[in-house]
Amino acid sequence: PGKGDPNILNLPEWSTTLGMPVATRGYGMPSKYEAGLIRRQSPGLTQTAAASVSFSPLQGMFGIITASGLHFERHHQGWHDIDPTKHRFMINGLVKTPMVFTMDDLMRLPSVSRIHFIECGANTGMEWANVAVPTVQYTHGMLSCSEFTGVRLIDLLEMCGADLKKGRYLLAEGADGSSMTRTIPMELVESGEVLVAYGMNGEMIRPENGYPLRLVVPGVQGVSWVKWLRRVEVGDKPYGTKDEAVHYIDLMPDGMHRQYTSLQEVKSVITTPSGGQILLDKGFYNITGLAWSGRGKIVRVDVSTDGGVNWRQARLEQPVLPKALTRFNIDWVWDGKPAILQSRAVDETGHIQPSYGQLRKVRGTRSIYHNNAIQSWLVNENGEVSNVQVL
Numbered sequence: 001p002g003k004g005d006p007n008i009l010n011l012p013e014w015s016t017t018l019g020m021p022v023a024t025r026g027y028g029m030p031s032k033y034e035a036g037l038i039r040r041q042s043p044g045l046t047q048t049a050a051a052s053v054s055f056s057p058l059q060g061m062f063g064i065i066t067a068s069g070l071h072f073e074r075h076h077q078g079w080h081d082i083d084p085t086k087h088r089f090m091i092n093g094l095v096k097t098p099m100v101f102t103m104d105d106l107m108r109l110p111s112v113s114r115i116h117f118i119e120c121g122a123n124t125g126m127e128w129a130n131v132a133v134p135t136v137q138y139t140h141g142m143l144s145c146s147e148f149t150g151v152r153l154i155d156l157l158e159m160c161g162a163d164l165k166k167g168r169y170l171l172a173e174g175a176d177g178s179s180m181t182r183t184i185p186m187e188l189v190e191s192g193e194v195l196v197a198y199g200m201n202g203e204m205i206r207p208e209n210g211y212p213l214r215l216v217v218p219g220v221q222g223v224s225w226v227k228w229l230r231r232v233e234v235g236d237k238p239y240g241t242k243d244e245a246v247h248y249i250d251l252m253p254d255g256m257h258r259q260y261t262s263l264q265e266v267k268s269v270i271t272t273p274s275g276g277q278i279l280l281d282k283g284f285y286n287i288t289g290l291a292w293s294g295r296g297k298i299v300r301v302d303v304s305t306d307g308g309v310n311w312r313q314a315r316l317e318q319p320v321l322p323k324a325l326t327r328f329n330i331d332w333v334w335d336g337k338p339a340i341l342q343s344r345a346v347d348e349t350g351h352i353q354p355s356y357g358q359l360r361k362v363r364g365t366r367s368i369y370h371n372n373a374i375q376s377w378l379v380n381e382n383g384e385v386s387n388v389q390v391l
């Protein structure tokens with residue numbers, strides 16, 4: 001007597017009292033017990049919090065869709081909650097009829113909904129030369145995946161009579177004060193993939209992510225997904241704006257820069273077990289993670305538990321969509337000895353995620369952007385998991 005589990009022996013409050021009424025919260029919130037699962041900023045990474053980034057807690061997310069409140073944020077000059085009745089979207093440049101759309105105008109038009117990942121080009125950027133941050137939230141958390149709803153940009157360009165022969169480039173401009181503008185090649189738009197989106201995960205896009213309108217450019221680094229989108233200009237050459245000439249370029253080992261490398265290459269990461277977590281005991285674990293490629297679908301993910309000596313093929317969970325996150329899982333029995341966990345993704349174009357050794361041979365160590373190297377997590381005898389690099 002007295003030795004049983006009190007959680008079974010005693011009836012809890014929630015089995016003996018009346019619960020909360022409906023609509024106590026007009027808009028639902030996560031359980032108070034999940035309060036630790038939040039976006040976080042990296043202390044000391046940036047000078048001001050208005051020109052900064054908050055990272056998604058990948059370690060606590062399931063499936064492939066990012067809860068809207070956990071979507072990472074990257075602002076160059078802070079975010080605003082823009083009055084949609086005052087927001088305008090203009091198309092000008094090499095078009096027959098320049099047009100200005102209100103939100104009401106846009107929401108009358110045929111819409112599509114598509115699931116895509118968005119990854120900042122600077123994701124994993126702190127890790128180029130050595131291990132810098134402890135957890136997957138900070139190594140890979142400039143990454144999210146949502147269902148976006150909006151109008152295809154090509155349809156809007158056709159309404160304006162855009163000159164698709166001469167007008168091979170677009171300039172996209174946001175309504176915030178950052179003057180963050182990006183050149184978008186017309187062939188991406190002609191594919192029908194680029195959206196002028198107002199919806200995210202079944203509701204209006206959140207203010208932090210561009211309410212009421214943002215550009216969705218599947219497969220391309222986040223900076224081109226212009227938020228609070230107010231203007232698209234059709235032009236005949238790349239615009240070479242400050243965010244393409246000075247930022248979001250790749251510093252190569254010979255001191256030269258690569259420009260317009262905006263595609264996000266094939267990449268994956270194990271989210272559990274990952275840095276900062278602790279395995280309680282030896283025995284069975286489900287290794288789970290995410291894989292993605294800006295070139296299309298993921299076709300294969302291999303997982304190693306011995307630092308890349310042996311590899312086993314992981315299960316890809318459905319749905320496997322182009323330019324979206326893909327969830328993978330694989331069984332593992334931990335024998336209590338030190339282990340190094342890695343994942344390596346392959347996409348449908350045959351591109352294979354590189355090791356740090358392979359990537360550094362081409363790219364060096366002084367870059368910020370476009371680090372898609374294989375991530376390694378060390379599990380020590382105490383079950384503590386930490387960030388390490390394996391060449």
Ligand code: MTE
Binds near residue numbers: 176
């Ligand atoms: N658009 C505007 N207008 N202003 C910005 O600061 N940041 C860009 C892009 N679009 C930005 C913007 C960058 S660098 C990224 S990575 C993505 O938005 C981030 O989108 P998110 O905040 O929804 O995650």
